[in-house]
Amino acid sequence: MTFIKFKFSMLLLLQLTVSNLAFSQQNITKLSTKDCKKLQQNKVITKSNPIACSRLSLVTFSHRNDHGTIHDDGQLVVLDVIAAQVVKLTAALTQQGFMIEKAQPMERYLGDDKRSMTDNNTSAFNGRAITNGKRWSLHAYGVAVDINPVQNPFIDIGKDGTAVVSPTQSARYAMNRLNERVGKQPRQDMAEDVVDLFAQHGFFIWGGDWNYPIDYQHFQVGPRRFVERLISLPQQQARVLFEQKITLYRRCQKENKTIKKLKRRAHCANTVIQHMKKPHV
Numbered sequence: 272m273t274f275i276k277f278k279f280s281m282l283l284l285l286q287l288t289v290s291n292l293a294f295s296q297q298n299i300t301k302l303s304t305k306d307c308k309k310l311q312q313n314k315v316i317t318k319s320n321p322i323a324c325s326r327l328s329l330v331t332f333s334h335r336n337d338h339g340t341i342h343d344d345g346q347l348v349v350l351d352v353i354a355a356q357v358v359k360l361t362a363a364l365t366q367q368g369f370m371i372e373k374a375q376p377m378e379r380y381l382g383d384d385k386r387s388m389t390d391n392n393t394s395a396f397n398g399r400a401i402t403n404g405k406r407w408s409l410h411a412y413g414v415a416v417d418i419n420p421v422q423n424p425f426i427d428i429g430k431d432g433t434a435v436v437s438p439t440q441s442a443r444y445a446m447n448r449l450n451e452r453v454g455k456q457p458r459q460d461m462a463e464d465v466v467d468l469f470a471q472h473g474f475f476i477w478g479g480d481w482n483y484p485i486d487y488q489h490f491q492v493g494p495r496r497f498v499e500r501l502i503s504l505p506q507q508q509a510r511v512l513f514e515q516k517i518t519l520y521r522r523c524q525k526e527n528k529t530i531k532k533l534k535r536r537a538h539c540a541n542t543v544i545q546h547m548k549k550p551h552v
């Protein structure tokens with residue numbers, strides 16, 4: 272009897288694994304030469320980009336819009352070695368009831384981040400420099416995601432105390448980050464609700480943790496040093512390294528159940544980030 276049960280559960284596990292794998296693979300497409308040309312023509316990638324276009328994969332997914340309806344037209348372009356986790360992340364977001372208004376290709380905005388933000392577009396790869404800077408953004412490596420920019424704005428803060436909010440329509444809508452307010456409906460697409468979910472899938476750095484700029488929409492897998500190591504390794508090795516960091520985070524979460532949720536997320540994400548900063552880990 273026990274043996275039959277064991278066989279049955281093994282079979283179920285195998286089926287689940289196979290269907291998960293099929294599910295992941297169905298949602299991931301390696302960018303073709305034609306796709307890359309299109310990106311180039313639409314100013315989403317240039318010849319000087321820090322990673323080659325051939326290292327990018329398109330993840331397609333279903334998402335809930337703000338009426339709760341599920342749409343299956345979500346698209347995110349990411350680094351090949353993180354694509355499988357992005358598939359799982361988007362499924363987990365939908366399952367949690369999190370809403371993504373739209374995730375359209377960056378070609379539609381000609382790689383213009385301001386236009387994409389104003390349209391409340393969720394995006395990942397964009398071969399651009401950091402906002403108001405010269406260094407490559409981690410979006411140019413395909414390892415950062417910007418989620419619902421209108422609900423989760425980018426706030427640049429000058430030394431004189433002036434704050435510039437992007438997109439502008441967020442300034443009078445999303446600067447107040449409280450979500451249980453007297454006389455106001457809770458907002459269901461704020462990054463705060465999914466910070467742990469992102470970390471569970473390998474996005475350990477959140478721009479909402481920064482003093483300035485504060486980048487509520489921005490999630491990235493790790494510090495630049497780690498990302499550079501990730502792209503320098505053969506794909507299989509890079510995948511293993513990335514998965515190891517996820518295991519480390521999840522283990523930390525399990526081992527610190529007594530710590531309050533928010534504190535635990537900060538502690539565990541920091542543990543992984545410090546680990547990533549060590550040479551050759």
Ligand SMILES: [Zn+2]
Pocket residue numbers: 410415416417488489490
């Ligand atoms: Zn970003």
